[in-house]
Structure formats: structure tokens, C-alpha cells
Amino acid sequence: MNSGLPEMLHCLNLTSENCEMSVLERQRSCLKWQQEQLSHHHPPIPYFNGNDHLAYSGFHGDQALSDLVLNGGAMKPDPGVEHDDFRRFMNYGSGTTDFQISSALPRTVSCPPYVAAASVDSAAAGKESCKKRKADRSHKIAAEEKKMKGCAEEESKITEQNSNSKSTTTTISTSANKNSKGASANAKKASDAPKTDYIHVRARRGQATDSHSLAERVRREKISERMKYLQDLVPGCNKVTGKASMLDEIINYVQSLQRQVEFLSMKLAAINPRLDFDIENYILKEMFPACPPAMEPDHSHLQFNTSVEEVSGSGLEMVVDPMDATLRRTISAPITVQQSFLDSSSLNQTQQVTWEDELRNLYSMEYQQGRSTPFISQQITGFLEANHVKLEM
Amino acid sequence: MKARSSLKQEFLEKWRKGLQIGRNDSTILERKDAIKLSADVAIAATRNAATRWRRALLCDVVSKNPTNKHVVEQILGHKLKNTAATTRLTTACRRRILRRGQNYRRRKRNKRSRALRKLVPGGEEMDGVLLLQETLDYIVSLRAQVDVMRRLAAIT
Numbered sequence: 001m002n003s004g005l006p007e008m009l010h011c012l013n014l015t016s017e018n019c020e021m022s023v024l025e026r027q028r029s030c031l032k033w034q035q036e037q038l039s040h041h042h043p044p045i046p047y048f049n050g051n052d053h054l055a056y057s058g059f060h061g062d063q064a065l066s067d068l069v070l071n072g073g074a075m076k077p078d079p080g081v082e083h084d085d086f087r088r089f090m091n092y093g094s095g096t097t098d099f100q101i102s103s104a105l106p107r108t109v110s111c112p113p114y115v116a117a118a119s120v121d122s123a124a125a126g127k128e129s130c131k132k133r134k135a136d137r138s139h140k141i142a143a144e145e146k147k148m149k150g151c152a153e154e155e156s157k158i159t160e161q162n163s164n165s166k167s168t169t170t171t172i173s174t175s176a177n178k179n180s181k182g183a184s185a186n187a188k189k190a191s192d193a194p195k196t197d198y199i200h201v202r203a204r205r206g207q208a209t210d211s212h213s214l215a216e217r218v219r220r221e222k223i224s225e226r227m228k229y230l231q232d233l234v235p236g237c238n239k240v241t242g243k244a245s246m247l248d249e250i251i252n253y254v255q256s257l258q259r260q261v262e263f264l265s266m267k268l269a270a271i272n273p274r275l276d277f278d279i280e281n282y283i284l285k286e287m288f289p290a291c292p293p294a295m296e297p298d299h300s301h302l303q304f305n306t307s308v309e310e311v312s313g314s315g316l317e318m319v320v321d322p323m324d325a326t327l328r329r330t331i332s333a334p335i336t337v338q339q340s341f342l343d344s345s346s347l348n349q350t351q352q353v354t355w356e357d358e359l360r361n362l363y364s365m366e367y368q369q370g371r372s373t374p375f376i377s378q379q380i381t382g383f384l385e386a387n388h389v390k391l392e393m
Numbered sequence: 394m395k396a397r398s399s400l401k402q403e404f405l406e407k408w409r410k411g412l413q414i415g416r417n418d419s420t421i422l423e424r425k426d427a428i429k430l431s432a433d434v435a436i437a438a439t440r441n442a443a444t445r446w447r448r449a450l451l452c453d454v455v456s457k458n459p460t461n462k463h464v465v466e467q468i469l470g471h472k473l474k475n476t477a478a479t480t481r482l483t484t485a486c487r488r489r490i491l492r493r494g495q496n497y498r499r500r501k502r503n504k505r506s507r508a509l510r511k512l513v514p515g516g517e518e519m520d521g522v523l524l525l526q527e528t529l530d531y532i533v534s535l536r537a538q539v540d541v542m543r544r545l546a547a548i549t
Contacts, residue, residue: 226525264542269424
């Protein structure tokens with residue numbers, strides 16, 4: 001095991017100032033190192049048998065990896081290899097996760113962050129928390145959405161694939177954060193390893209090393225991580241702490257959302273004598289993102305862009321209809337899609353009455369006099385581009 | 394923002410598709426049920442319809458009323474295969490499978506856990522960790538659904 005030391009020291013050197021990883025995680029990442037070192041002495045298949053000796057440590061390594069995943073280890077950018085070997089080892093019929101993880105370890109790259117990444121990668125493949133990482137990454141790529149939401153959505157993609165078995169989806173996180181976290185995990189693990197025996201102890205100091213309790217701890221940590229996400233998602237959860245009251249809040253929230261769906265569907269049924277929501281309403285919905293006070297500005301902007309694509313194929317009359325709905329008047333002049341969107345955006349922000357009056361004035365007094373407000377001129381140009389003879393006041 | 398608006402748009406489109414199925418609903422309750430059904434199926438069909446609660450929801454919808462099947466198919470865009478995914482295993486059977494994995498943990502499901510399971514579709518058959526995860530995703534989708542419906546109601 002002495003061969004592992006230089007690498008661990010190497011890990012130590014790569015420490016960054018980010019020391020958020022828990023002691024356990026660092027221990028685990030060091031364990032991975034050790035396992036990797038051991039694995040170098042065994043060919044893959046015998047390694048699997050060799051795992052029997054390392055079973056205990058392998059098991060701990062599992063949790064280490066899961067912890068790393070939980071707290072954002074760096075991801076190795078080559079999931080394909082891991083995936084195949086993983087499957088092969090799974091076919092050996094080992095039902096326990098530790099073997100699978102340990103077996104995946106030999107393929108880790110020799111660089112410490114990569115080790116953390118690779119092991120996290122393979123471990124994460126089966127861990128549900130992996131989905132969180134992937135969600136985070138995709139969320140970062142989207143760069144806009146709430147973290148939990150992206151996380152949840154990504155999770156949903158992968159949930160099916162791995163209930164208990166390892167999923168083959170791997171995440172590649174390129175954020176510097178995660179790299180530094182992985183490095184610090186390795187480093188701190190190295191510092192703790194000398195205190196405890198390399199092979200056997202994977203537990204935190206002062207905690208039971210029983211395999212059952214370790215499994216329990218992993219489970220508890222998973223649960224607490226998900227509770228954290230839920231806390232961010234459910235409004236009003238910040239004040240309450242503790243699983244019980246948070247669950248209460250979550251239950252209340254889900255119930256209220258479901259009731260809202262019922263109520264809104266009833267309302268929609270009452271409004272429409274027949275079920276004809278169609279395209280008009282679809283565009284209306286696109287048109288009116290700026291209207292509700294809860295709307296964020298860029299959201300409406302985005303809606304406009306997508307609406308442009310959607311509507312471009314369809315007739316312009318449909319584009320006009322939303323404005324019509326607000327104006328209570330039909331304008332049949334063909335307007336460029338872009339213009340119409342601009343118009344409706346400005347339209348939403350002003351009072352409809354004044355808009356009607358203005359338009360009336362403008363058409364009566366000819367185009368030059370209509371430059372009182374910029375948005376009016378926009379609309380005028382739009383209208384004038386088209387056959388505005390059809391326009392009637 | 395992009396992902397959120399795309400989720401809502403996807404939901405809206407699928408909802409529309411479901412509503413386009415011709416139904417002769419005269420009473421308001423029937424209309425409301427049709428609207429709600431389409432909305433639920435649409436929100437369950439977003440994002441690959443892969444998670445547990447989505448599948449459970451679709452299975453419940455189909456099993457409750459076989460005529461709903463073509464709504465589901467219309468929204469999903471493909472025929473429902475009669476695989477295990479579509480036919481829910483009985484709760485007892487699933488529980489047995491679940492218990493095998495939980496043999497070492499003798500957890501008693503407290504009241505809250507049970508309540509949450511009742512709320513989330515398919516929650517009876519999930520273990521603790523998965524339940525929270527599914528709840529997370531379910532909440533996200535519900536929020537999108539409510540948001541879109543509210544906007545639509547405000548417009549019309």
C-alpha cells in the first residue's frame with residue numbers, strides 16, 4: 001500500500017482552497033486511490049475475485065464515491081469505457097454495488113482529479129445522486145434555470161434507468177468548481193488516511209464501521225440531499241427545519257398544486273362552452289407572457305422568439321388575432337411577424353383604450369402625426385407596410 | 394429560463410393535442426374532466442414520460458377509463474405498448490419486490506411518508522429516496538402545469 005502514498009501526497013498537492021468536502025468524502029477518494037493501486041496488480045477478472053478481500057473496503061469505497069457524487073466530484077470525460085466494463089462486471093452477478101464500483105475503479109485515470117472523477121463517474125452511474133450532478137451540469141449549460149428544477153427534470157430522465165442497478169449515464173461536469181472539489185476531496189482524504197488504517201477504515205471518526213450503519217448513512221445522506229433540493233423548490237420551507245415538518249410542507253404544497261389544477265380545469269371548462277382552445281389560445285399564451293405580473297422580462301422575450309418560429313408558418317391572421325382579442329377588433333392587414341410581435345409586446349404594456357384612440361387619430365390624421373409614441377409608430381409602419389386600406393376604424 | 398419555458402410550451406402543445414379529440418361533453422363537469430385529463434396526460438408526457446410517477450399516472454389514466462387510451466396515445470404520439478411499463482404491477486407485488494431490497498432496514502412508514510405516497514402517483518411503490526426524488530420532479534411539473542393553466546384561464 002505504500003505505493004499509494006505518493007499518489008495521495010500528489011492529491012494533497014492538488015488541494016485547492018475549496019474545502020467543502022466532508023472528511024468522509026476525502027477518505028473515500030483516497031480509498032479509491034488505494035483501490036486503484038491495488039487494482040494495478042490484478043488483471044480485471046481476478047480483480048473481481050480480489051474484491052472479496054477488498055470487499056469491506058470496497059463497500060466503503062462505494063459510499064465514498066457516493067459521497068463524492070453527492071458533493072460534486074469532477075467527472076471523467078470518457079464515460080464510454082466505464083460503461084462497457086461496468087456492464088461486464090455486472091454480469092458477474094454481483095448484486096452489491098460495492099463490487100461494481102470497485103470493478104470500475106481500475107479504469108480510472110491516474111490523475112487525482114480524474115480518479116475522483118472516474119470513480120465518481122462510475123459510482124455515480126448507479127447512484128441516484130448522479131442525476132443531480134447531471135442535472136446541475138445541464139442546468140449550468142442552460143445557465144438560466146433554477147438549480148433544483150433542472151436537477152429534477154434531469155433526474156426524471158434517468159430515474160427509470162437505475163433504481164438499484166447502475167445506470168450507464170455519466171455526467172461530465174466541466175465546471176472548475178467540481179474539479180476543485182474533487183481535488184480537495186482527495187487531498188483531505190489523504191490527510192485523514194494516516195490517522196486510520198488504509199484498508200479497513202472508511203468510516204468517519206467516531207462512527208460505527210458496521211456495514212449496515214454505513215449503508216444507512218449513505219441512504220440518509222441521499223435523503224438529506226434531496227430534502228435540500230425540495231427545500232429550495234417548495235416555498236416557505238426555509239424556516240422549517242427537520243424532515244418531519246418539511247415533509248408536511250411538501251405534502252401541503254403538492255396538495256395545493258393538485259387542487260389548483262382541479263380548480264383551473266373547472267374554470268376553463270366554465271369559460272369555454274366547448275373545448276376549443278386551439279391555436280388561437282396557444283398564441284395568446286405566447287403573446288401574453290408580459291401581461292402577468294409574475295412574468296420575467298427575458299421569459300417574454302424568449303416566448304416571442306419561439307412564437308415567431310411557431311407562427312411563421314401559419315397565416316398571419318392568427319398572429320393578428322391576439323391583438324384583436326385585446327383590441328376587440330379585427331385587423332386583416334398582413335403584418336410582418338416581427339412587427340406584430342413588437343406591437344403586441346408594447347400593446348400589452350399600454351392601456352388598450354388609449355391605443356385604440358391613438359390609432360383612430362393616426363389614421364384620421366395621416367401617418368406623420370402618429371409619431372407621438374414610439375410604439376405607435378412601430379405599429380403604423382407595420383400596418384402601412386401592409387395593405388392598410390383595409391383597416392377600418 | 395429556456396428549459397422552463399420549453400417545458401411549458403411542450404405541455405401546452407400536448408394539452409392542445411389532447412383537447413382536439415372530439416368529445417361530446419355537455420355538462421361542465423364532463424368538460425372539466427376532459428380538460429383535466431388532457432392536462433394531466435400532457436404534463437406526464439413531457440420529457441420522455443420516463444419517470445416513475447409519469448408512467449404510473451398514465452397507467453392509472455388508462456386503467457380507470459379505457460376510452461382515455463386514445464387521448465394518451467394522441468398526446469404521446471405513439472401507441473401504448475402493453476409492456477410492464479404500461480401495466481402497473483399490483484401494489485402488493487411491487488411491495489414484495491421493494492421489501493427484498495429493504496430487508497435489512499426495518500423502517501416503519503410514518504404518517505407523512507404515507508401521505509406523500511398517496512399524493513404522488515405511483516408513490517406506493519417507491520422507497521424513501523426515490524419518493525423524494527419523484528416528488529421533486531412531480532412538483533416541478535405540477536408548477537408548470539398550474540402556471541400554464543392559469544395563464545390560459547386568465548386570457549380567455
